[in-house]
Amino acid sequence: MAGMGPPPKPAGQRRRRNATVATTRLPAEGRGGRRAPNWPLVPDVVMAARRDLLAAAVADLEEDLAELEGTRKEASVRRRLETTQEKLAIIKAQMRAQRALEADLWRDLWRLPQAVAWERLRWTRDVAQYVRHKVLAELGDLAAAKEARQWSDRLGLSPMAMLRLRWEVAVDETAAKRAERDRDRADAETPPATAVQPAADPLAALRAV
Structure with missing residues (x-):
């Protein structure tokens, strides 16, 4: 979005880590399966x-x-x-298509990790404005497509926008460890591959004579 300035560097690339603004960590599971807020527009x-x-x-x-x-x-x-x-x-x-698309996109957005921050900041109407412009863009409105891109940046719906907002999705360490254990168990249960013997050379006997 114009006027927002360059995004901050990722935490691992910052030289003075103790002088940076704190990053907001968002849970990977989002709002925990709770239903989306009521449509406000x-x-x-x-x-x-x-x-x-x-x-x-x-x-x-x-x-x-x-x-x-x-x-x-x-x-x-x-x-x-x-x-x-x-x-x-x-x-x-x-109009029927617009209502159906708005309802689907509204429900899907409130399942994202970013929705935790939107709820804290009370950005319900902001998210709805994005949904309205995004759906109109999908229906062919070019002006709405430009508005949707700007709202997308404001709401942190791209990796670059999340960097600017200093949001990052927290890694679910329990799930990661569980997946790692499952991979190790699967590797242990897989029998080693049998070495394939090279085919005998049919001309070897003739050369030996």
Whole structure:
């Protein structure tokens, strides 16, 4: 994000470790399986306004078509009505897709380790703003894609952004040791490979004669 400055170096590369700002360690398991907070934003007012305008236009064209039935203008009004109905159907489908994608992304984000920090900082609405822009970007809105990238940096959703925020995911040492023991046990139970003997040379006997 512009104006944030260069990220700090990883802890292992800092010369004066006792002079650096403390790093926030985030649990790898995130918020422990707790459900996501309630969605804090109202429905997309821009999409809702477009839907309502198209619905009103369809109603007006339907009235005009009924009055012009049997006249020369009927075909023209019918074509306008069909075009407007198609646009209305598209905007309704987009709104349904947006709601479904927002719900899925919202739930997935609150399972991340970063969600522990968001909850402490009360960034619920900030996360929701990112979700709104990210979903609109996936639906083809280029301006929303730029906003989503900026919110992603603010929320620490990339390794570089986490460095800037001085967040790091704590290693689950218990799980790591368990995985190491499982690998050692599997290696111990695997029988050693039998050495493959080289094939006999069929010309050796002829050369010996």
